[in-house]
Structures are given as C-alpha cells and as structure tokens.
Amino acid sequence: xxxxxxxxxxxxxxxxxxxxxxxxxxxxxxxxxxxxxxxxxxxxxx
Amino acid sequence: xxxxxxxxxxxxxxxxxxxxxxxxxxxxxxxxxxxxxxxxxxxxxxxxxxxxxxxxxxxxxxxxxxxxxxxxxxxxxxxxxxxxxxxxxxxxxxxxxxxxxxxxxxxxxxxxxxxxxxxxxxxxxxxxxxxxxxxxxxxxxxxxxxxxxxxxxxxxxxxxxxxxxxxxxxxxxxxxxxxxxxxxxxxxxxxxxxxxxxxxxxxxxxxxxxxxxxxxxxxxxxxxxxxxxxxxxxxxxxxxxxxxxxxxxxxxxxxxxxxxxxxxxxxxxxxxxxxxxxxxxxxxxxxxxx
Numbered sequence: 001x002x003x004x005x006x007x008x009x010x011x012x013x014x015x016x017x018x019x020x021x022x023x024x025x026x027x028x029x030x031x032x033x034x035x036x037x038x039x040x041x042x043x044x045x046x
Numbered sequence: 047x048x049x050x051x052x053x054x055x056x057x058x059x060x061x062x063x064x065x066x067x068x069x070x071x072x073x074x075x076x077x078x079x080x081x082x083x084x085x086x087x088x089x090x091x092x093x094x095x096x097x098x099x100x101x102x103x104x105x106x107x108x109x110x111x112x113x114x115x116x117x118x119x120x121x122x123x124x125x126x127x128x129x130x131x132x133x134x135x136x137x138x139x140x141x142x143x144x145x146x147x148x149x150x151x152x153x154x155x156x157x158x159x160x161x162x163x164x165x166x167x168x169x170x171x172x173x174x175x176x177x178x179x180x181x182x183x184x185x186x187x188x189x190x191x192x193x194x195x196x197x198x199x200x201x202x203x204x205x206x207x208x209x210x211x212x213x214x215x216x217x218x219x220x221x222x223x224x225x226x227x228x229x230x231x232x233x234x235x236x237x238x239x240x241x242x243x244x245x246x247x248x249x250x251x252x253x254x255x256x257x258x259x260x261x262x263x264x265x266x267x268x269x270x271x272x273x274x275x276x277x278x279x280x281x282x283x284x285x286x287x288x289x290x291x292x293x294x295x296x297x298x299x300x301x302x303x304x305x306x307x308x309x310x311x312x313x314x315x316x317x318x319x320x321x322x323x324x325x326x327x328x329x330x331x332x333x334x335x336x
Contacts, residue, residue: 014047016047016051019056019059022063023058023061023063024062029069030065030070031069033069034073037076040076040078041080
C-alpha cells in the first residue's frame with residue numbers, strides 16, 4: 001500500500017473509479033429488474 | 047491501487063454486468079406462473095361445474111330415455127297390434143285389389159269400346175259438320191229466296207188489298223146495278239142469262255090456262271113445262287095445234303117465258319097468228335126453231 005500523503009490532497013480518479021461507477025449502475029439496473037419481477041408476483045415469496 | 051485491487055475492480059464490474067444481464071433476461075422472458083396457476087384453477091372449476099351439469103343432464107337424459115323407452119315399448123306393442131290389423135287389412139285390400147283389377151280390365155275393355163265408338167262418332171260428326179256446312183249454305187240460299195218471296199208476298203199483299211178494295215167497291219156497284227136491273231124486270235143471274243142466250247132446250251108441253259087482255263086477245267098462257275124441263279125466262283116457244291085425223295098442224299103464235307116454276311111456266315104472247323086463236327090444250331114446243 002502506498003503511504004498517505006497530506007490529508008488535504010484527494011487522489012486523482014482513474015479508470016478503475018469509472019469502472020466502479022459502471023458496476024454500481026449495473027447493480028442498480030439489475031436490482032430494478034428484479035424488483036419489477038417481484039412486483040408481478042405481488043411481492044409474495046411463497 | 048495494487049494489482050489485486052485492480053483485478054477485483056474488473057471482476058466486480060464484470061459480475062455486475064452479468065447480474066444486470068441475467069436480471070434483464072429474467073424480466074424479459076419470464077413467465078407469470080402464478081397467473082397460469084390461477085387460470086388453471088379457474089379452468090378446473092369451470093370444468094368441474096360443466097362435469098356436474100353434464101352428469102345431471104346425463105341423469106335426466108337417462109330418466110327421459112327410460113320414460114321414452116317405456117312409451118316407445120307401448121307404442122311398439124300398439125304398432126304391433128296395428129301391424130296385425132293392417133296385415134288383415136292388407137289381405138282384404140289384396141282381395142279387393144284383385145277384384146278391382148278384374149273390374150278395371152272390364153272397364154278398360156268397355157273404355158276401349160267407348161273410345162272406338164267415340165272415334166266413329168267423331169268421324170261421323172265431322173261428316174255431319176261438313177253436311178251441316180253445306181246445309182247451312184243451302185239454308186242461307188233459301189233464306190235469301192225466302193226473303194225475296196216475302197218481298198213478293200208483301201207486294202202481292204198490297205196488290206191484293208188494292209184489288210180487294212176495288213172488288214168491294216165493284217160488289218157495291220154491282221149490287222146497285224142488280225137492284226136497278228131487277229127494278230126493270232131483267233134477269234141478273236149469269237147462269238140464267240147464259241141460258242137465255244143459249245137456244246131453248248127441245249121440249250114440248252101443253253097450254254093449261256089462258257088469260258086474255260081487255261081487247262079479248264090472248265095475252266098470257268100457262269104451260270105444263272117449267273124449269274125442271276130446262277126452261278128459263280126469255281125462252282121463246284111456238285104454239286101449235288095438231289090435227290091428228292088430218293095429220294097436220296097449225297102454227298098459232300109465239301110466246302116468251304115471263305115467269306116459271308118447276309113444272310109450270312107463264313108465257314107472254316109476243317107474236318100472235320092470224321090463222322087461229324090459242325086455246326087450252328094446244329101444244330107448245332121449241333123444236334120448230336123458227
């Protein structure tokens with residue numbers, strides 16, 4: 001792990017931060033699809 | 047960032063994308079099993095209901111069928127009885143049919159004979175029609191002639207009436223003339239006049255009575271012959287006296303019949319003789335013809 005420099009400087013976002021946002025968007029979309037699927041069953045699990 | 051953190055970020059991104067893809071695929075192609083279950087339940091309930099209805103209908107149908115079966119059995123028995131009766135009727139009708147066939151054959155023969163007779167009568171009627179046409183033409187011709195004859199009859203009738211009027215006026219005139227002639231002592235009977243014109247028949251008779259005039263001359267003599275002997279008024283007879291012994295006769299005069307009966311006549315002396323005087327018993331005759 002790299003040592004921390006001063007606390008006032010934020011690290012520059014790189015491509016991996018973008019990939020994390022993409023992952024978040026994909027998870028949210030997948031959750032929406034699943035919510036819609038559960039909605040068709042009336043949110044009853046049995 | 048370390049190398050392992052980078053790999054984990056990439057793996058996380060890939061897995062997130064796979065999760066999103068599977069979730070979208072499930073949402074896109076999923077089947078609503080609950081709805082299918084409910085539909086199936088509904089179909090099952092409807093089917094059970096229909097099955098119960100069908101069972102009730104079957105029971106009713108069976109009951110009705112049994113009822114109808116009993117009715118049809120009764121009908122069949124009745125029809126069997128009817129069939130028996132109809133067979134008897136068929137037997138009777140067969141006999142009647144045979145009888146009717148016989149009668150039909152007879153009637154057919156009669157009908158053929160009638161047809162032949164009708165054909166002959168037709169031919170005869172055609173001939174008579176032709177004759178009738180000829181007779182009709184003749185009737186028309188005779189009607190024309192009858193019309194002409196009627197015209198002639200009418201003309202003759204007019205002429206007859208005219209002549210009848212003339213005849214009646216002539217009769218009146220002749221009656222008047224006869225009256226005038228009778229008043230003058232002349233004969234009006236044509237037969238008597240014709241006899242007067244004809245020569246007197248050859249007869250002989252005797253003088254039966256005499257009548258003399260104031261000058262003592264014989265004016266009228268009655269003789270013994272009359273109209274039965276053929277005399278008529280106007281006949282002239284000679285008066286003669288026959289002397290049988292001396293076989294001679296003497297002419298005494300001529301008389302003209304002025305009146306007469308069946309066996310007598312009165313004559314007026316129209317030509318006296320100077321040889322003698324007429325007396326009763328002298329002869330009168332027309333045979334001299336002087």
